[in-house]
Amino acid sequence: xxxxxxxxxFLQDAAKAKxxxxxxxxxxxxxxxxxxxxxxWEHLRDLASKIKDNVLANLDEYLVKFEEKATANGIQVHWxxxxxxxxxxxxxxxxxxxxxAIVKSKSILTExxxxxxxxxxxxxxxxxxxxxxxxxxxxxxxxxxxxxPAIHLKKRDISELFHEKLHTEKGNEDPAYLTHAARLHLRExxxxxxxxxxxxxxxxxxxxxxxxxxxxxxxxxxxHLADVHIACMGIEKIIPRRKDLGVFLRLLARSATGxxxxxxxxxxRSPAPGKEIHIVLVDNGRTDQLAREKFKNSLKxxxxxxxxxxxxxxxxxxxxxxxxxVPGPIGSILxxxxxxxxxxxxxxxxxxxxxxxxxxxxxxxxxxxxYEWRQEITKAQGTNAKSxxxxxxxxxxxxxxxxxxxxxMMRGALKFLPDSITYSGLNIWGKQRDLPETPKETFKDWYxxxxx
Amino acid sequence: MxxxxxxxxxxxxxxxxxxxxxGIATLELLEKLGCQVSYPIGQTCCGQPxxxxxxxxxxxxxxxxxxxxxxxxxxIVAPSGSCVLHIKDHAPAIPGLDKEQESLHHKIxxxxxxxxxxxxxxxxxxxxxxxxxxxxxxxxxxxxxLGSCSERNEPFFSKAKQLLDQIEGLEWVELxxxxxxxxxxxxxxxxxxxxxxxxxxxxxQDHLSQGVEILTGGDMSCxxxxxxxxxxxxxxxxxxxxxxxxxxxxx
Numbered sequence: 001x002x003x004x005x006x007x008x009x010f011l012q013d014a015a016k017a018k019x020x021x022x023x024x025x026x027x028x029x030x031x032x033x034x035x036x037x038x039x040x041w042e043h044l045r046d047l048a049s050k051i052k053d054n055v056l057a058n059l060d061e062y063l064v065k066f067e068e069k070a071t072a073n074g075i076q077v078h079w080x081x082x083x084x085x086x087x088x089x090x091x092x093x094x095x096x097x098x099x100x101a102i103v104k105s106k107s108i109l110t111e112x113x114x115x116x117x118x119x120x121x122x123x124x125x126x127x128x129x130x131x132x133x134x135x136x137x138x139x140x141x142x143x144x145x146x147x148x149p150a151i152h153l154k155k156r157d158i159s160e161l162f163h164e165k166l167h168t169e170k171g172n173e174d175p176a177y178l179t180h181a182a183r184l185h186l187r188e189x190x191x192x193x194x195x196x197x198x199x200x201x202x203x204x205x206x207x208x209x210x211x212x213x214x215x216x217x218x219x220x221x222x223x224h225l226a227d228v229h230i231a232c233m234g235i236e237k238i239i240p241r242r243k244d245l246g247v248f249l250r251l252l253a254r255s256a257t258g259x260x261x262x263x264x265x266x267x268x269r270s271p272a273p274g275k276e277i278h279i280v281l282v283d284n285g286r287t288d289q290l291a292r293e294k295f296k297n298s299l300k301x302x303x304x305x306x307x308x309x310x311x312x313x314x315x316x317x318x319x320x321x322x323x324x325x326v327p328g329p330i331g332s333i334l335x336x337x338x339x340x341x342x343x344x345x346x347x348x349x350x351x352x353x354x355x356x357x358x359x360x361x362x363x364x365x366x367x368x369x370x371y372e373w374r375q376e377i378t379k380a381q382g383t384n385a386k387s388x389x390x391x392x393x394x395x396x397x398x399x400x401x402x403x404x405x406x407x408x409m410m411r412g413a414l415k416f417l418p419d420s421i422t423y424s425g426l427n428i429w430g431k432q433r434d435l436p437e438t439p440k441e442t443f444k445d446w447y448x449x450x451x452x
Numbered sequence: 453m454x455x456x457x458x459x460x461x462x463x464x465x466x467x468x469x470x471x472x473x474x475g476i477a478t479l480e481l482l483e484k485l486g487c488q489v490s491y492p493i494g495q496t497c498c499g500q501p502x503x504x505x506x507x508x509x510x511x512x513x514x515x516x517x518x519x520x521x522x523x524x525x526x527x528i529v530a531p532s533g534s535c536v537l538h539i540k541d542h543a544p545a546i547p548g549l550d551k552e553q554e555s556l557h558h559k560i561x562x563x564x565x566x567x568x569x570x571x572x573x574x575x576x577x578x579x580x581x582x583x584x585x586x587x588x589x590x591x592x593x594x595x596x597x598l599g600s601c602s603e604r605n606e607p608f609f610s611k612a613k614q615l616l617d618q619i620e621g622l623e624w625v626e627l628x629x630x631x632x633x634x635x636x637x638x639x640x641x642x643x644x645x646x647x648x649x650x651x652x653x654x655x656x657q658d659h660l661s662q663g664v665e666i667l668t669g670g671d672m673s674c675x676x677x678x679x680x681x682x683x684x685x686x687x688x689x690x691x692x693x694x695x696x697x698x699x700x701x702x703x
Contacts, residue, residue: 351637
């Protein structure tokens, strides 16, 4: 289904759609408030953007340096060219350790690679330990937001779900009660897992360490109890130096949720004695995107989700309307790079209002890239009815006389057509909106009479 | 004031066709402020509807015609942030006219920025005793930066407010969401009809609940969309382009 169809479905439940809009607006508002307590906020964004420019321009060198340092620290580094190779590498490590159950903290990359179904197919139980992720996992749903995976659900939904899955009291919607039940449930899973998987927020080339940011501490809990830690990392997550974290960590949580900092920013450098750390460096289309001059900046993304919270479309259509792993504005410029046909409606799911670009902590020109993807998509689609009408339109606007004649016809038609035709199903504008009244003369006509 | 400069009036195609009164108000306002304005009669469209739909490459003819029509003016002024932004950012390069095109980008102004930045209007004499809500259209607001944007950490400014504040009796109404998109978005209004209308309804509700009497803005496209929804739902709001308010107030 296309974005417009799914968005219109989402809006059917008007009360819930309004709640969704207001909930995410609340998060954006918190972000606005806290970002304005930092006088150098715009300077920080600029710095972050430039550091990422440097990373993208020298990605090969930074990656090799990162591998070298990490290896020297005792970490085992793997390279995966695509999702399949990534999944095979992870499965191989699990099989070597005869591991049948793992815990995983939030990682959009493993969603992108569809790791969960792959491992489950191979007889491995996967438990997502981020509370929101565990909720959507129970429901067999993907996350609907990259930072707030279960934001499309209300307390009542969670209460019903936990009653079914965790045998909590029926009808008890108290968040503290429900969270406590999840905590007890997850504790068991943490204790039983020999291998823990995490994502990576930042890989530091200078030191070979990597940083994982969570609010719930679930990444740390999983990793410290397990013998083996597998960290899955997109190759664009590199930053040059440890001190660059002073820029990115200040921006990340403030942009994401309006907090000063994520509760846990854990640095992993060397495995403890007798334990293992693996890093899987994944390309999966990233070098292709890097080669696209107009779109490579999308790789600067630090996955804060601010563009989703601010997007008037996302707030009113929900994450699932996009049908992509990463929804919202950033998803709409990343996804067409993976499959231009499948995601062809996404760059059009925007008014090009530019709010996404202005909240982005690394200054990705998101709305400009949406515009550029539109140009690419219409090219890829070739000649169709719409492209022909555009050529005709250009013919009209390039020739003043043709424009005048057409304009007069258009106005004439509106004046004389009965409302039953003007407002029929064929006229989508008129379904829920009145058309402007047609004036008796155009400005051009008026000007000729009154000024020349 | 650049009284001896030649100003070309650029009236966007849908304003020409549907909002004659906005074209007249813009012209009269500039004349009252002492400008020598003329309207090149051969002008058509800036090409934005096609480009935003993904067919920028098919707007070369339109863009060339625009440059040729306006190349000899000292300034080009339009009552639309959206069309001005298009000319600056998205008109395709015209081989052989690159110099003219480049200089055009520095000569073209949206109406309110022309008044505040070029004419440096500071002392409008007029009265308009109404509660006015301003819809900051995104292309003017975030594209041309006609006002401070709520997302950014920057001191408050608004070129529209700077002008409206000079009018006696006019009450500028603060909105809950100061600069959220109305959902017009060109072809978006039709391809994503459900979302577009919902966004429009939400904007209208904000204005209504703050007691706005007249909703104004710098782009008739947004206003056409909002007015269309308000009329259909019989909501008690009036709609005027900012040029109409200023022209009416100072007459």
